[in-house]
Amino acid sequence: MEFRLALAGNPNCGKTTLFNAVTGSAQYVGNWPGVTVEKKEGRFSKGGMDITLVDLPGIYSLSPYTPEEIVSRKYLTEECPDLIINIVDATNLERNLYLTTQLAELGRPMIIALNMIDRLKKRGKEIDIKRLEDELGIPVCPISAAKEAGIEDLLHRSIHILHDVAHSENEKIEKGFFKNRAEELHDELHRIHDGLNETEDVYFPIVKSFYEWEINSAIEGIEGVICDNPKAKNNLRFSAVKLFEDDFITKDTLKLDKNSQNLVEEILKSVPENENIDRQMMIADSRYKFICRIVNDVESQKKGFEETISDKIDKLLTHRVLAIPMFFLIIFAIFGITFGSFGSMLTDLVDKLINQDFAGFLREALLSVNTKPWAVSLLCDGMLAGVGAVVSFLPQIALLFFFLSILEDSGYMSRAAFIMDGPLRKVGLTGRSFMPMLMGFGCTVPAVLGTRILENERDKKLTVFLIPFMSCSAKMPVYALFISAFFEENKPLIIFTIYVLGILLGILSGFILKKTVLKGEESTFVMELPEYSLPTLKNLFIHVWERLKDFLLKAGTVLLAASVVIWFLQSFDTSLHMTDNPQTSILAAIGILIAPVFAPLGFGNWQSSVALLSGIVAKETVVSTFGILFSAADEATRVLAVQGLFSSPLAAFSFIVFVLLYTPCIAAVAAIHKELGGAKWTVLSILWQIAIAWLVSFLVFNIGGLIL
Template sequence: MKMRIKIALAGNPNSGKTTLFNALTGLNQFVGNWPGVTVEKKEGRFREDENIIIMDLPGIYSLSPYTPEEVVSRDYLLDEKPDVIINIVDGTNLERNLHLTTQLAELGIPLVVAVNMMDVVKKKEDKIDSARLEKELGCRVVEISALKGTGVMEAARLAASLAGGEKHIPRHSFSGSVEHALAHIEEAALHSLPEGKQRFLAVKLFERDEKIIARLGLPDAALKHIENDIRLCEEELDDDAESIITAERYAYIESIIEGCRTIKNKGKLSFSDKIDMVVTNRFLALPIFAAVMFIVYFVSITSVGAVATDWANDGIFGDGWHFLGIGSAAYSEAIDAFEAGEISDEPDPAGYGAWVPGVPVLLGDALEAINCAEWLQGLILDGIIAGVGAVLGFVPQMLILFAFLAFLEGCGYMARIAFIMDRIFRRFGLSGKSFIPILIGTGCGVPGIMASRTIENDRDRKITIMTTTFIPCSAKLPIIALISGALFGGAWWVAPSAYFVGIAAIICSGVMLKKTRLFSGDVAPFVMELPAYHMPTAVYILRSMWERGMSFIKKAGTIILLATIAVWFTSSFGWGDGDFGMVDMSDSVLAKVGSGIAWIFTPLGWGDWKSAVAAITGLIAKENVVGTFGILYGFSEVAEDGAEIWANLSASISPLAAYSFLVFNLLCAPCFAAMGAIKREMNNTRWFRIAIGYQCGFAYLVALCVYQIGTLAAGGGFGPGSAAAILTVAGFLYSLFRPAKKTTMRNSATVPNI
């Protein structure tokens, strides 16, 4: 058997790493996550030789321990011992890219530097002398253009030929006093380790990298000895150790770059600069941003997206659809005529044009034909198919959105969004990029949550995921219509107030959450590259769309499916006539559970079991709330806004309690599909629980305040509920306005206790 070769692909963000990886591996890719973090892990096999495995490490600027991406990459390079590293560097941005190169060179692993974007470099008529660069760096240098596909295979073949060969010895050195300290460190702590590894570890020990110190488990005496050397060096160079190293790396790069690169049009505005003069112009930036957002929303949610989702939900996973729209026009005319009373029989859509029945219809007929037991039919149709439909129904719309996101990221505008919106959003612990998830969330929370993937910063992303679904999505609109129609005579202010509650919930949650201990440790600086604009390829967009879509289906699918089946089961089974079996919803296990837990909601004003059950079925999809009320009030089918049950509802619940019910349902845990998306994006069970727990707890407390304080204001007596509400308000105010705790920087350069 041929030897397996592992190639690690490392480079800065925006250096074209993903494009190179795609070019090298084609379709042989496995996308996942690194354990415990939301950092994407991609592995693939080389197109030309399947014994060569290529690992695409996340984009990083340094091998320091500050971001999850850096830690993941570093651990991989140290623990998995790839046979060779291909370091992709952006030829148009050589200085900063080589900073990482100097660090990779110290790892003692054979290294190939692939200078990317050579097509752009040549177009700008700049020159890179790669032979000279090769000599200066002491490792092989190849020129490539990942986008155009030139030099790509050669780079990989070269890398494979170096695998397991000579250990790379870095040519760069630090100043005398640093080298002196490094030699001492190697001598004191590392001499028993393989020679190739010593350099990297010595530099990291010099930088007082806590993760490396912990990994090596050095005795206290050795650490004390090392600390002494570091101190001396710091005193001499008047800076902290980590800064000394970084500054000297750049000084080294400066010293070699002049000989390796000539820039022709220095100081001239590039094409990208010209675009930016318009796009981030202080007067035009916001209108352009608004226009771009409008287009994204309009296409992915309102027009094309809505058609796609309706087709998936009502067509494939509903009654059926007219193939290519043939016959829909004639059918809707017939429906109009039926509603106007001109014809007496309700028209059947199947009678018009090219009707394709939906999966549930087809399967239902088939099960009927084979005389399948009623419970099994129920399980298959209302449990499994409904569950699968809940997973897949969102996918078409999501794919359209993902294509937009991939385009915005690929062309470079996404970074500008963060630049433009940062000032507003950072106050709430969010990123400028959080605007997109929240905007998309007004259509559907599921793609909204998935859109949070574009936010690099961990804290910003988590808070965004936790708060995005507070904004009313389109499935919550029927609940608003129900409450507004039944209790408030369709008053104009109910719907806007729901959006207001959603926005206020996001802002307040952001402010409160960022001050909690959960997030205080993660303050990350917003120092962000604004990459040059360029047109992404269609392959890049389709691929990114496909990967994100699949990751939703795979990772979110299971939980959605299981939860839907569980609710179906509890709502259709129960003890009717003394035996356990299929029953009406009023006798079901779910109804029993609803009655059992209704007391929890009594302080919110709607402690009757029907409301509790409706809130639970709302977890499958928020539209179900209205339908459930319909069933529980004895209607087999109700209109979307539940007009049939308005009278029943207004008789059983007060306006204030109804509004509290509305607020609770807007803010509490979203539908299973959105919860699945949250689980997928958090990639961590604990954080998933925290998110859902926070949403439910927050919803409960806000609804409590609405009902109790409303009752008090309306002249109701003061009771324990009122006291709890006032305490809650005080708690909210405290969490909002307390000073942020002085955050202790993780991994700061303070001296560890030695």
């Protein structure tokens, strides 16, 4: 038998950890239709059942506003999963149960995974599980997802419920514990009509009511009005409560006729509202009152305010003065390890392994079996050289993601957002976009994918637009070449200028976009600061692997294809004969064609054009193209070649400014396309970057020419 389980819970309650613990790495990651909210599914078999576990996005509520909440609601109400596993953080019962009270009204079979029970015990607290079950009317399983404790029991009980639901053996379920509320009400109405209302086995509230009698009777009244509506049948209580709250999504889905609408209005009029307490507030207030009562009953020794380890760490890490230095210390440490000598050493190692040892071996092996020269060239100079140049960055990308996952899983990422929100807000961004922007200095691809953490669609778009302006590490070799050729004595100044120029233009772009195409209300900033926790190795491993898989897939597809194209254009002339002379290649012909575009920027030679063109595949290619075009294998010859190619240091500077600003590599464009979710935005971002690059280089070259 096949079953679908939905995993629902607040953000930061250990949902991903539980999901990883249950499904291992047998996960499928995609997007929910129409939105860029990540959808994760995992499959496993248990007790003769094939189970698909769907990881719903972390949410605080089922309100109709954020994309995560809308996606979750839609799934829960329309796809009707066989069982909801609601994961609840035992150390934060009050707020977590708020979502539970909403999920319970969906009328689906449900089980609560009470997580972080170990942490609770460490604090000397306890929860009366039996009592909690009785109060909520929902089975509760204490677990510790991080320690993988209690998970077997949770799955066992889940299977049991599925079994009962499937076979309807259990009297309780049959009688209504999980029975369809609409049918129940219908039955009851019939009984009343038939004068059978004296019979004693009329089973009433199946779904627990959290409300005072005035609100409750109004909601029951609404249930009576909509109980025949096909869209409300499966989740009658939920729909009725939502109508009570004036929820626009429910109004849209139910499409009530005029008569029903009037009846509902009539019922709602009987509920006394006042200026502080509208109907939405009434519902939330009732839920929280209900929860507070339960929490008081089930939690042992409700102590007063108690300082946790988290508070102590925060005293340092979000300290008014020390927060900023601590933040930069952490960032420098991460970047130092990733892009400094350690990371470079790993990259050099892989580079040597692939691009020297393996490439050399492959070439010899191919030649020894008399492979045609063009085929050897295609495999070695085309495919392997192109893909290998990028794959050698694998260790650095893995390192970067390893550290970023630690920051995310430990809870520090929220603190970084908290610290940096002030300055970022001034330029129209939010604190949450800081981390992705920072990652941009490493590599645009993960940085762009990292914008998923942004809730607001507009913030996300804006951040994706800005990230390419943060000079990525692949541009370093280009700067290095030009600095040794022209600016050896001003090296630090040039590097500093380039990076700052990128940041400034990024901010300026953001500002312009915010005032034009990405207009809209300023986003709000209401963010939980979750308690610090030690990341688990399993989670870190899965996070890093997910990203590496993406990266390798890209290397094997997009980059491979692009490398073959570049190789072809470089190796053949316009009459499609293989050529050793770059001057007669198709690439040169293309270069000559587009060179005039760059003439006003000071570098109208065809070689620069070709280098820039090839840079679209990967930024490192700019340097290697110069190498190929001048048959210059070593740095010194390349420096001489470049010196001969550019008329002045100003022209060279104009060129590196262009490299800094123009369209990022294909991999980055693909990531941008994926996250912006539309060809229109992707094209806009490409055009925007080219336009900015051209304009700024033009200004640099021409204004610089007047001054110097």
